[in-house]
Amino acid sequence: MNYNIIFCKHMKIYINTLLFLLLSFTTACSQENSTDPPEATGNLRVAEAFPNLSFTRPVDLQHSGDNSDRLFVVEQRGVISVVQNDPSTTEKTEFLAIESKVDDSGNEEGLLGLAFHPNYESNGYFYVNYTAANPDRTVISRFSVSSSNPNQADADSELVLLQFDQPYSNHNGGQVSFGPDGYLYIAVGDGGSGGDPQENGQNRSTLLGSILRIDVDQQNEAVSYSIPDDNPFVGNTEGFREEIYAYGLRNPWRFSFDSSNGQLWTGDVGQNKYEEIDIIVKGGNYGWNAMEGFHCFNSSDCDEEALEMPVWEYDRSQGDVSVTGGFVYHGEELPELEGLYVYADFASGRIWSLDSNDPENPINTELLKAPFPISSFGIDQNQELYICGFDDKIYKLSNE
Numbered sequence: 430m431n432y433n434i435i436f437c438k439h440m441k442i443y444i445n446t447l448l449f450l451l452l453s454f455t456t457a458c459s460q461e462n463s464t465d466p467p468e469a470t471g472n473l474r475v476a477e478a479f480p481n482l483s484f485t486r487p488v489d490l491q492h493s494g495d496n497s498d499r500l501f502v503v504e505q506r507g508v509i510s511v512v513q514n515d516p517s518t519t520e521k522t523e524f525l526a527i528e529s530k531v532d533d534s535g536n537e538e539g540l541l542g543l544a545f546h547p548n549y550e551s552n553g554y555f556y557v558n559y560t561a562a563n564p565d566r567t568v569i570s571r572f573s574v575s576s577s578n579p580n581q582a583d584a585d586s587e588l589v590l591l592q593f594d595q596p597y598s599n600h601n602g603g604q605v606s607f608g609p610d611g612y613l614y615i616a617v618g619d620g621g622s623g624g625d626p627q628e629n630g631q632n633r634s635t636l637l638g639s640i641l642r643i644d645v646d647q648q649n650e651a652v653s654y655s656i657p658d659d660n661p662f663v664g665n666t667e668g669f670r671e672e673i674y675a676y677g678l679r680n681p682w683r684f685s686f687d688s689s690n691g692q693l694w695t696g697d698v699g700q701n702k703y704e705e706i707d708i709i710v711k712g713g714n715y716g717w718n719a720m721e722g723f724h725c726f727n728s729s730d731c732d733e734e735a736l737e738m739p740v741w742e743y744d745r746s747q748g749d750v751s752v753t754g755g756f757v758y759h760g761e762e763l764p765e766l767e768g769l770y771v772y773a774d775f776a777s778g779r780i781w782s783l784d785s786n787d788p789e790n791p792i793n794t795e796l797l798k799a800p801f802p803i804s805s806f807g808i809d810q811n812q813e814l815y816i817c818g819f820d821d822k823i824y825k826l827s828n829e
């Protein structure tokens with residue numbers, strides 16, 4: 430046993446915890462100094478969805494699409510819990526536990542995303558996105574539910590679809606989601622460090638800095654997926670990875686599809702100045718690291734031609750640090766949000782709605798400032814919106 434490695438790993442966890450506490454502390458201070466009401470602006474407030482339950486560093490929330498009204502909460506350490514979607518529930522069941530496979534020693538590492546197959550009810554397949562060590566890498570895998578217990582996955586059923594090296598511990602993307610086309614979309618960050626030192630964002634011969642799209646239902650001879658025929662770089666002769674759907678992204682941690690029109694919305698985390706919201710189009714180049722938001726990055730002049738501009742950006746002047754992409758709301762409980770994109774800032778806890786019906790004049794409205802960091806949003810089978818609080822609780826927006 431190499432105690433040095435274990436010691437270093439624990440030191441790394443300790444340092445990351447300190448950094449996180451520092452970030453939380455800074456957030457708490459800025460909230461105290463704010464003249465805004467701490468919890469509510471307008472009629473909306475945050476309310477605990479499951480007052481009797483806590484989750485350790487929840488980073489994703491999904492439903493299984495089988496009308497069972499269950500919610501699956503992903504904990505960064507490598508655990509997925511399942512709960513019945515009832516606010517009075519006192520029970521959570523461990524659906525999958527893969528801590529031994531997952532490397533969560535870095536603040537942005539761990540089990541980061543979960544997607545249920547569109548035919549989950551019949552095939553029992555679900556997909557995860559996690560980081561692993563030796564070597565540091567991202568793993569995209571399929572698992573199966575147990576044949577005898579719908580609240581238990583078969584931990585031995587892993588089929589690895591895709592792995593790629595991670596040069597630094599941060600910027601690992603995280604989202605995995607099926608699009609309305611039935612293909613699996615995967616968020617991949619630029620690899621990490623700061624400023625994209627390896628220039629992965631603009632390099633289409635790496636998967637880093639992209640949103641990928643693969644077909645998990647057709648297996649190629651060599652790998653357990655195939656490339657959709659109409660992926661934008663299919664058949665290229667320049668060595669571009671054919672999995673790439675869009676590129677020039679820094680860390681598109683969370684994305685989602687608008688269920689009314691299929692538009693793909695993402696929050697792309699910025700470097701030091703601007704956080705951005707993008708609508709992702711096939712083959713689009715979102716500019717990183719030539720641009721950060723609407724601005725040239727590290728230069729006074731950059732070539733904006735052929736780049737996709739954000740729908741919206743915000744700067745960091747009000748204590749915001751890192752965008753958490755959300756959903757275009759189509760639930761029933763909050764009719765005032767119908768058709769609006771709801772998203773947040775991780776550190777400040779501010780939650781906004783964005784109306785981009787007139788793309789030339791998007792209307793961004795602050796809904797409220799939550800008193801906790803916001804790692805992710807999720808929806809249930811009725812498209813009602815949930816919030817993963819990094820205070821280990823799950824919340825809903827409420828107008829009551």
Ligand SMILES: [Ca+2]
Pocket residue numbers: 595596597598599600601620621
């Ligand atoms: Ca990384």
Ligand SMILES: [Ca+2]
Pocket residue numbers: 629630631632633634635636637638639676
């Ligand atoms: Ca790339």
Ligand SMILES: [Ca+2]
Pocket residue numbers: 677697705715716717720721722737738739
């Ligand atoms: Ca951009």
